Amino acid sequence: MQSEVLEWSAGFTAFCSRFAHRFSRVESRRRMVAYVRGLLAEVERKNGWTLAEAAGDTGPEGMQRLLNFYTWDCDGLRNDVRDVVVEAVGDEQTGVVIVDETGFLKKGTRSAGVARQYSGTAGRIENSQIGVFLAYASDRGRALIDRELYLPKSWTEDRDRCRDAGIDDSIEFATKPELAQSMIDRALDAGIPFGWVTADEAYGQAGQLRMWLESRGVNHVLAVPKSQMVVSMKLQRRRAHAVISEVDASAWQRLSCGDGAHGPRVYDWAVVDIRPLREAGRGHWLLARRSITDPEQIAYYICYGPADAPLTELVRVAGSRWSIEECFQTAKNETGLDHYQVRGYTAWYRHITLSMAAAAFLTILRRDAQKGDLHLVPVSRFL
Structure with a gap:
């Protein structure tokens, strides 16, 4: 010793x-x-x-x-x-x-x-x-x-x-x-x-910050309120919760976003493509995190990154915010x-x-x- x-x-x-x-x-x-x-x-x-x-x-x-x-x-x-x-x-x-x-x-x-x-x-x-x-x-x-x-x-x-x-x-x-x-x-x-960069709603809902991150080519997963407006693949401006409400039940996947004080933090997750006008090789998504015990509890994220980024990577980054x-x-x-x-x-x-x-x-x-x-x-x- x-x-x-x-x-x-x-x-x-x-x-x-x-x-x-x-x-x-x-x-x-x-x-x-x-x-x-x-x-x-x-x-x-x-x-x-x-x-x-x-x-x-x-x-x-x-x-x-x-x-x-x-x-x-x-x-x-x-x-x-x-x-x-x-x-x-x-x-x-x-x-x-x-x-x-x-x-x-x-x-x-x-x-x-x-x-x-x-x-x-x-x-x-x-x-x-x-x-x-x-x-x-x-x-x-x-x-x-x-x-x-x-x-x-x-x-x-x-x-x-x-x-x-x-x-x-x-x-x-x-x-x-x-x-x-x-x-x-x-x-x-x-x-x-x-x-990647990640942050909670106070920063995710700041459009100027999101646009600046894109201009610097910085991948990000930023939390946003359910009322956040997004551009759907049909070029319609819609609220985040409305877009996710139309997701098929089979689209939700149960995944851990990292270990917490009491073990793995497991939620149901779904991801939807948004913003069809995009640069080559880049993707825009709306990510949703749903509580297993209370399905009415849903958190939303606007994501930007490589077009081939898998759901598991977006989930990992979203979960890292607790760090x-x-x-x-x-x-x-x-x-x-x-x-x-x-x-x-x-x-x-x-x-x-x-x-x-x-x-x-x-x-x-x-x-x-x-x-x-x-x-x-x-x-x-x-x-």
Whole structure:
């Protein structure tokens, strides 16, 4: 066991050294290492005070300087985290990029982007910040690779309020799908290996995002509401639920879209060709997922990809969307994604990125354990 702990400790040191060039001063580099180590520690809340205590400090000032005052390249660190994840679990055949958002409940009105808005975390309208994230998933593992803070118009239309929160005048309003597009664009420019993009209804119903993905030749399976208008093979505009309601009973196939906490997630699936005006070698489909226990429960997806893509591949991609939920759960429960106590725009990005880095380290450990290179023991044993 001692040799495993030593191996893990050496692995952590090597992992953090990947980011050292993003920090111009020794003190800020040391603070980064202590911060990430604290995020991996088994403490209930991972805020400035508890992270400082884990580092042996008498107060949170050092950790606060890392988030608020030291000069370092946060976006560069984000790119490094993405590269580390791809090195660990990247796979051109099974790689999927997933878009989703998560809420961070907050009190007051001064934290950057905070507003009364719908939070999926709470399942209702709450005072919260909303982060839009990109995850990468393959058969080898999954992790968060990009992030953007959503700023409601109530913020971007009040430049004094923005300046007080450290939001530069150049930062303008962007919808959540536009934030998603910018992150997917970065992933494409970085050349990360993936075959598909998937997302829930909030992004799937954004026609501009779907058209942009097509223009970049990006295969996608995007959830849409049942009222979504699609173009049938008879060149008629019809709602998704109306098209699927006419599918023959024999067209439904019972398939698993991946394993969940309680085993395979099995549903009935059907797929229909749509949009007859298409480029050679490409296909457009309307995919439907029907609950086995409640056939009235049907989810819908608009799909675009190679013309010969089989139903099983579309189902696999649709099912991979749950991977980002698992990423959120891991990052919130194990690396303090939502434990921050910061108000500034820059500080939000810095904490979130460092939390993503810590979660990426866990992804590497789990990959190595699956390969048999390591045995899983509590991370705190080597921190």
